[in-house]
Every structure is written in C-alpha cells, then in structure tokens.
Amino acid sequence: xxxxxxxxxxxxxxxxxxxxxxxxxxxxxxxxxxxxxxxxxxxxxxxxxxxxxxxxxxxxxxxxxxxxxxxxxxxxxxxxxxxxxxxxxxxxxxxxxxxxxxxxxxxxxxxxxxxxxxxxxxxxxxxxxxxxxxxxxxxxxxxxxxxxxxxxxxxxxxxxxxxxxx
Numbered sequence: 001x002x003x004x005x006x007x008x009x010x011x012x013x014x015x016x017x018x019x020x021x022x023x024x025x026x027x028x029x030x031x032x033x034x035x036x037x038x039x040x041x042x043x044x045x046x047x048x049x050x051x052x053x054x055x056x057x058x059x060x061x062x063x064x065x066x067x068x069x070x071x072x073x074x075x076x077x078x079x080x081x082x083x084x085x086x087x088x089x090x091x092x093x094x095x096x097x098x099x100x101x102x103x104x105x106x107x108x109x110x111x112x113x114x115x116x117x118x119x120x121x122x123x124x125x126x127x128x129x130x131x132x133x134x135x136x137x138x139x140x141x142x143x144x145x146x147x148x149x150x151x152x153x154x155x156x157x158x159x160x161x162x163x164x165x166x
Contacts, residue, residue, distance in 0.1 A: 019153070047109070054105060061098050065090075126156045 068090050075088050 051109060054102070054109070058102060061095070061102070065095055124156055124158045125153060 072088055072090050075085065079085050
C-alpha cells in the first residue's frame with residue numbers, strides 16, 4: 001500500500017499537468033474554431049459582394065457599349081445634314097478585352113470552394129467506473145487522500161461534424 005501511495009503521488013502531478021494541457025488545448029481549439037467560422041462567414045459575405053459588383057460592372061459595360069453604338073449611329077446619320085462632323089469608331093477590341101477579363105473572373109469565382117461541413121474538436125467528459133466503498137474504508141486511503149484521481153475530470157477528444165449553412 002505504501003508503494004501505491006508513492007506511485008499515486010508521483011503520477012498525480014503528471015496527470016494534473018496533462019489535464020491542464022488538455023484544457024488549454026481545448027480552449028485554443030475552440031478559439032481557432034471561432035476564428036475559422038468568422039473568417040469563413042466573412043469570406044462568404046465578401047464573395048457575395050464581389051459577385052454583386054461583378055454583375056453591376058457587366059451592366060455598366062453593356063450600357064457603355066449601347067451608348068457608344070448609339071452615338072456612332074447618330075454621328076453617321078448626321079454626316080449629310082450637319083455642318084461639321086468628325087470620325088468616330090466603336091472600339092470593339094477594348095470591349096472584347098473587357099469581356100474576356102469579366103469571363104475570367106466568372107470562371108475564377110465559380111471555382112471557389114464551399115465548406116458545407118465544419119469539423120469541430122471538443123472535450124467531452126469520459127465515463128469512469130465507480131469507486132468501491134471498501135476501497136474508501138482502507139485506513140491509508142483515508143489518511144493519504146488516495147482518491148483514485150476522482151477530483152480530476154477525465155475527458156475524451158471528440159470530432160463533431162457540424163452542418164452549417166454558409
């Protein structure tokens with residue numbers, strides 16, 4: 001029993017240190033999970049804003065093109081009756097270059113990965129066997145407070161898959 005007391009004393013310190021490290025690890029993992037979730041939500045919001053702006057730019061490019069074509073038509077119609085005219089041509093190459101850039105952006109933005117499943121580490125209390133009453137009645141157990149580590153909570157690490165709607 002004396003050997004048990006010595007072993008208990010030496011192992012208790014190591015077990016408590018491990019327990020404290022587990023708690024710090026769990027807190028750190030929780031903080032990282034919160035940060036990751038925030039970053040993911042923010043990234044999704046920014047991607048949606050970018051898509052809205054992309055559509056607005058498409059509309060503006062199309063409107064500019066229509067306006068430029070309309071101006072070109074009016075200038076050509078005016079050549080015979082106007083006092084002074086100047087040459088004007090629609091810059092099709094510039095519009096094609098803009099369309100190519102916009103199409104490239106569309107392709108890149110569609111490649112964006114979505115994270116539907118979020119995995120989260122958490123500590124969960126582990127079941128432990130009950131301590132028998134006969135063990136508690138042993139005199140040295142009572143005097144040396146050999147609690148079989150009952151005061152140290154036992155945990156197990158669990159990986160949860162959370163389905164979140166991003």
